[in-house]
Amino acid sequence: MDFSEWGKPSKEWLAFAAANEAVLSYSEDHLSFLEQQENANKLRGHGARVLVKTSGVDKLVATEDYVVPTRDGNSITIRSYRPILLGSAALPGYVYFHGGGYSIGSLDTEVFACSWLAHALSITVVHVCYRHTPQVKGLTPWHDALDGFEWVATHTEKLGINPSRLIVGGISAGGSLAARVVQDELRWARETGTSCRIKGQFLGIPNVFQYEAFPYHLFAGKEKTSIFQCRDAAILSEKRIKLLRELLGSEVDPHDPIWNPGLTDEEELRSMPQTAFLICGWDPLRDEGLLYAQKLKNAGVRTNVHIFPGLPHAFNAFLQLPSSKLWSEAMLGCLRWAMADEDGWIIEDAPVIP
Template sequence: MDFSEYGTLSEEWVDFEKNNSEAAGWTLDIGGGDPVKLQAQGNIMTAAMGRAKLERSGLWAVVEFEDYTATSRDGYAIPVRCYRPKAARGRTLPAHVHYHGGGYTTGDLETDECYCVAWAHALSAAVVSVNYRHTPQVSGLVPFHDAIDAFDWIAGHAAALGADPERLTVGGISAGGGLAAAVVVHEVRQALAGGAAARVRGQVLAIPNVVQEFPFERFADRGRTSLVQCAGSPLLPKIFYDYMVGLLRAGHDTPANHPTWNPGLVEDEVLRSIPPTAMLVCGSDLLRDEGLMYASRLRDAGVPTKVHIFDGMPHGFYLFDQLASTTRWEEIVRESTRWAGSKEGEWFVEVPPQKP
């Protein structure tokens, strides 16, 4: 495999960077050595950007939410927030479970709220956001276990959420994409072991981190893999990626090849039973190749798979509304979420649209 053709930064990004050097060159400061301060910095900044986006949209006028708590295997109370269109009160809706990004360190219910509100409104769906635990407060498989346990709670409490248990999809961005993929692999394994159908109808993986042990042997040339080609790309340079991975692996002995945090390398027997998968990938992104490798494996195994590559765009470019590609990104995420949860010939009952 070789996906290096997508790695050169696009003219759109280069032009944006020239005119917005401070924003385009932004990344969290890892030089201070305090991951808790880094975490707070990231959450404050991302939540502020999201609030501004929501205020401009006016969507709070037509979407409401309720908070719940799921219990993890070690007794931790996992915060869960369910967003629904106000016009759909009393209706049972398809549901999408979302896991935010942030390198397993940053992110919470507020940082991705603007996306969840927009999806609930546009898709006539219940969107359930999960605030799994983060590094440095935890490490190892804890975020993955939280993601799995929260999904189990959501599926078991679908009626209370006004969600249709037969129409559950999962998705996530970056680290959250890896958690979503791990949830799906776990669900499929459980279903195969018990002779039942998996509870996930489809998944949407956006710029996901699906391997902790990169399979260089699967690629034509190590030097053209995204880990090498995109080591200095904006927003997620390799030095920052390595720092985040270091926090995730600190203080425990979980091997890098452990299957839970390597859903992209799942064994073929399980791979064939993965539900329909939509994959969104940025061309100039360290995580490009693991996403496209997983999508290729799914396609070759006969899994319905749709892939969107944002040629020459860096990881997380969609944070900037000034980019034309951000509008396209948002359109594709919405369309992919609907696609992942649909079956051929299925009828969709739309909630009458309300203008903000």
């Protein structure tokens, strides 16, 4: 297996990097990780709030927070987003897990992304805000994701979600959580003889293997893998991946299947809900997403894969890049596709006219 053709930095990125050297070279490595975490959350939260206000989407979408109990006796908060003009209609639902290396992110950092998706797609978005490292370690983020999804799936009426059109997805670290949720739901459906409650899945630049568990043997050579080819890529480097992995702790086996959804056998993936991917070419996580997409395809699962050659992990954060708009359009397309029936029909929900 060899996806290295997508890994050379694109002309678009090189031109952007040359014009923004000071921004891209900025580093907080001299700070403690807790300081880095606080600064990142402040920056992302501020950016999200600015976009909400300047776009006016806060006038179009209503939010509500819910406290959800977790298996360890604690709790997490989830936030729902619904288009105001659709009233109380039961809408398609999207259970969303944010990215940030299992360390960065909050309810406030995702307020624009979730509001925009709810408005643009006429859906209910439910952001499950799991707990982060280094405040927690091990499998806690995955367990929070499972507990959060179960609460959503059993409270669809309260959330105004059409249970027959519920999809799950996430970005980067959130992709791992989403993939684990869908696999566990599929396993539960098989064991109980009931229908899978998830219609589709969206995985954006997903992390589906722990660093130590990456299956190098499945590729043409270690030097061809994204973790090697893109080890010094912008935004997310191999060094950063190792740091984020260390923050998860060493108490859990690196090969534990819960946090390695990419290791699941193809036979167990059969009957998986249709799955859409967004992948960046110059990204250490590139091969994780593409390998998982290939395994799903081999298992007979409908897949939709969109690749951005030569662009780094989460490049879409830089709105000046022309491809940032393409990413947004592709994401909307992926979510629409994941919600659609096999015949591809999409029935739009009309606004409620007062």
